Amino acid sequence: MKESLSHTLWECKYHVVWVPKNRRKVIFGKLRKEIGIILRKLCEYKGVKLLEGTACIDHIHVFFTVPPKYSISTIVGYLKGKSAMILFEKYTNFKRNFKGQSFWARGYYVNTVGLDEAKVRQYIKNQEVNEALGEKHGQESDPFRDASNIC
Secondary structure (H helix, E strand, C coil): CCEECCCCEECCEEEEEECEHHHCCCCCHHHHHHHHHHHHHHHHHHCCEEEEEEEECCEEEEEEECCCCCCHHHHHHHHHHHHHHHHHHHCCCHHHHCHHHCCECCCCEEEEECCCHHHHHHHHHCHHHHHHHHHHCCCCCCCCCCCCCCC
């Protein structure tokens, strides 16, 4: 579905993935739900529509539309920066565990999404299944992990 601004018709969709600093496995349980709520609110503030999202134990997948007045780097920087500030404020024990008070790692992966939107949505939804299969193949499981998606 195409969106519009005053003189612009647009459809800018992105698949973005980012990880916690040092790829720490910290996104589970209550924190996982909290990150979902935080990201949805931050997207809403900027007029970004969060179409799909999954918080995995050591990374975040989001699929969203970004108005052309914002660059993707601006939006990802905003989401990572503000969510880290909110998390540090709410969970003060993170300050001891993350050197330099940065919750997220510096980089991120981004891909523009065109005609393969259904494939990207299915890939994000299947992250839970893929992680469960990985646990069966020798990777350690986390008993505190909550199975709900952020969207």
